[in-house]
Amino acid sequence: MWAVIDANSYFCSVEKVFHPGLGGKPVVVLSSNDGIIVALTPEAKALGLHRGDPIFKFRSIVERNHVNVFSTNMMLYAAMSKRVQNIIRKSVDYCESYSIDEIFADLSGFDRNFDIEDYMRGVARKIKLWTDIPVSVGVAPTKTLAKMGSKFAKNYPGYRSVCMIDSEAKRRKALELFELDDVWGIGRRTYEKLLSLGVRTPLEFADKPGDWVHRHFTKPGVQTWKELNGCPCVDTPEVLKRQSITTSRSFGEMISTIEQVKASVASFVASCANKLRGQGSKAGAVSVFLCSNFFREDLPQYFNMASYSFPVATADTIEITRAAMAIVDEIYRPGIKYKKSGVILGDIVNGGVQQNLFDPIDNREERLELSRALDCLNQKYGLKTVRLAVEGGNSEEWKVKSEHRSPNFLTDINDLLTVRI
DNA sequence: TCTGGGGTCCTAGGACCC
DNA sequence: TCTGGGGTCCTAGGACCC
Numbered sequence: 064m065w066a067v068i069d070a071n072s073y074f075c076s077v078e079k080v081f082h083p084g085l086g087g088k089p090v091v092v093l094s095s096n097d098g099i100i101v102a103l104t105p106e107a108k109a110l111g112l113h114r115g116d117p118i119f120k121f122r123s124i125v126e127r128n129h130v131n132v133f134s135t136n137m138m139l140y141a142a143m144s145k146r147v148q149n150i151i152r153k154s155v156d157y158c159e160s161y162s163i164d165e166i167f168a169d170l171s172g173f174d175r176n177f178d179i180e181d182y183m184r185g186v187a188r189k190i191k192l193w194t195d196i197p198v199s200v201g202v203a204p205t206k207t208l209a210k211m212g213s214k215f216a217k218n219y220p221g222y223r224s225v226c227m228i229d230s231e232a233k234r235r236k237a238l239e240l241f242e243l244d245d246v247w248g249i250g251r252r253t254y255e256k257l258l259s260l261g262v263r264t265p266l267e268f269a270d271k272p273g274d275w276v277h278r279h280f281t282k283p284g285v286q287t288w289k290e291l292n293g294c295p296c297v298d299t300p301e302v303l304k305r306q307s308i309t310t311s312r313s314f315g316e317m318i319s320t321i322e323q324v325k326a327s328v329a330s331f332v333a334s335c336a337n338k339l340r341g342q343g344s345k346a347g348a349v350s351v352f353l354c355s356n357f358f359r360e361d362l363p364q365y366f367n368m369a370s371y372s373f374p375v376a377t378a379d380t381i382e383i384t385r386a387a388m389a390i391v392d393e394i395y396r397p398g399i400k401y402k403k404s405g406v407i408l409g410d411i412v413n414g415g416v417q418q419n420l421f422d423p424i425d426n427r428e429e430r431l432e433l434s435r436a437l438d439c440l441n442q443k444y445g446l447k448t449v450r451l452a453v454e455g456g457n458s459e460e461w462k463v464k465s466e467h468r469s470p471n472f473l474t475d476i477n478d479l480l481t482v483r484i
Numbered sequence: 485t486c487t488g489g490g491g492t493c494c495t496a497g498g499a500c501c502c
Numbered sequence: 503t504c505t506g507g508g509g510t511c512c513t514a515g516g517a518c519c520c
Contacts, residue, residue: 094488101488117487135488162491162520250518282494283518302492309490358487405489464486 064170064202064229065295066183067209068151068190071197071217073164074102077143078133080195081472081480089130093118096313096463097134134468142473146194154186159301167206167299180227187224203228206297207290210247211237211265234293238266248287248297253280265291304342304413310334311405315464317356321395324353324404325388326455331406332387333450336380337438339408340431345376347410349383351390356402365401367394374419375427376412380434382424383408384451404461 070076074092079085089107091100100107100116110128112121118132125132144163152158157169170179183200190198201212208228215237216226228237244254246265260279262268269291276288289296310331318324328351339346352368371386387406424430440449447454470478 096486096488098487115487119486122486137489165520248518252517305491307491311489313488356487403488 064173064179064204065206065209066155066168066170066179066200066202067161067206067213068166068168068183068186069199069201069210069213069217070147070164071199072102072104073144073196074133074135074140075104075107076196077140078131078469080143081139081469082131085131089128090133091118091125091130092133092135093467095135095465096315097466098313101135132467134465136469136471138471138474139469142471143194143196146473147190147196147198150190150193151186154189159299161299167209170202180225183225183227184223198224200225201228202226203234204293205290205295206299207247207287208234208237208293211241211245214241214245235266238269238291239264241265243268246287246291248283248290253284304344304411305338306409306411308335308338308346308408308411309405310338311352311403312461312463313403314401314461316460317400317402318461319397319400321391321397322455323460324395324401325391325453327404327461328387328391328406329384329451329453329455330447331404332384333380333447333454335406335408336378336383336434337441339411340378340434340438342413344411344413345378345416346373346383346408347376347412348372348408349386349390350407350409351387351394351404352407353391353394353399353401353404355399359400362400363398365396365399367396369394370409372410375422375424376410376416377427378434379427379430380437381430381451384453388453 075090078090078092087106089110090104091107091112092102093099094101098117100112100114100118103112103114107130110124110130112124112130118125124130140163148158148160148166151166151168155168155170156172159167161167173179173182179202183202187198187200190196199213199217201209201214201216202225203209203212212226212228216222216224228234241264243249243257243263243265244251249257256279257268262271268288271288276285280288286296312327312331314327318327332349348370350368350370352366354366355362355364357364369390371390373382373386377383437449441447472478472480
């Protein structure tokens with residue numbers, strides 16, 4: 064059996080932990096640049112707000128109903144996630160962290176007569192007591208069915224946080240009641256395809272014969288079908304090392320000069336390279352993209368992207384920045400108002416790095432040490448305390464909007480909560 | 485005025501090899 | 503008149519996830 068432990072309205076729940084008194088009130092958390100709603104509580108949903116809504120279109124609803132609005136603070140959410148996941152890791156033998164607010168737990172080690180449902184209820188209770196984050200738990204023979212269970216647990220209080228699908232009758236009942244497009248692995252396109260084939264519920268899909276499924280679908284579709292029938296086949300290995308690392312942002316205000324564009328790109332390189340060193344890897348290639356504001360039909364539009372492959376895979380901020388700046392020189396066009404830029408590190412290698420007979424750099428180890436020193440200084444004295452000059456001063460004209468951001472309650476000593484008794 | 489960011493896997497088709 | 507067969511690697515794009 065697998066369990067999936069899923070936090071409810073996770074980003075909102077974290078904000079509620081540190082802003083007491085928001086229980087039962089509408090809360091939303093916005094994307095970067097305070098653009099769209101990325102998380103919302105059931106109370107906010109009841110007002111007609113949805114995930115993905117641009118907040119500026121719903122100002123009147125927000126103001127009229129005193130919706131509590133927060134900018135996103137990933138540092139805070141990641142720190143809290145670690146606490147929640149630590150509790151789970153101590154409660155079961157083996158876990159696979161799937162996302163910031165979800166974790167799969169392998170329950171196969173438990174004895175046949177063991178009361179798993181009651182045990183997981185205890186875990187959920189412990190998480191709530193120790194972190195104040197509410198979670199929903201689904202338990203089933205496959206991950207896809209477990210995910211269904213967690214949604215039932217979330218939507219129906221009667222389950223008291225845990226929904227277990229452990230018999231053929233329960234499986235069929237769940238498949239019959241569940242929304243087809245909410246099934247894990249069935250996105251918009253597959254949903255439309257299934258509808259056009261006359262399939263309207265997960266149960267109808269699961270009951271189709273194997274040759275029918277193989278005729279109409281490729282590997283991912285077949286896997287989902289098997290999982291719905293109780294046959295485990297979806298792998299979610301713990302991703303400890305990324306194959307690619309991206310940093311990109313929309314700007315609070317559009318920018319035009321090459322100096323501004325370079326400052327933004329250099330800053331994103333620094334962030335990517337820091338993450339790269341954090342996982343002990345090196346990148347074989349860097350890509351940079353620039354784009355205009357595609358919502359502004361009155362302005363000339365532009366998107367361009369180019370890549371550079373390093374002679375030897377590297378994690379050196381200076382080397383990567385130099386390559387990225389050359390790409391900007393290549394793809395920058397004057398007269399465009401840029402809304403967004405981004406940096407992608409690819410061809411990431413871990414461990415053995417292919418050497419190059421004609422490598423122009425002969426002190427790679429020393430240069431990596433220099434970059435590591437930057438990481439240490441910035442860790443100790445704060446982000447961007449030491450940076451390359453091309454990133455520009457503190458004015459940061461391309462700065463993203465983040466007007467309702469919570470302090471870093473869990474990771475910055477200066478942001479610790481003050482409690483008055 | 486204002487519309488996010490970061491990932492993974494799979495497949496088909498092109499280019500190339502002998 | 504007749505024009506093979508069997509591979510690999512790479513890439514772009516699609517689909518999905520949170």
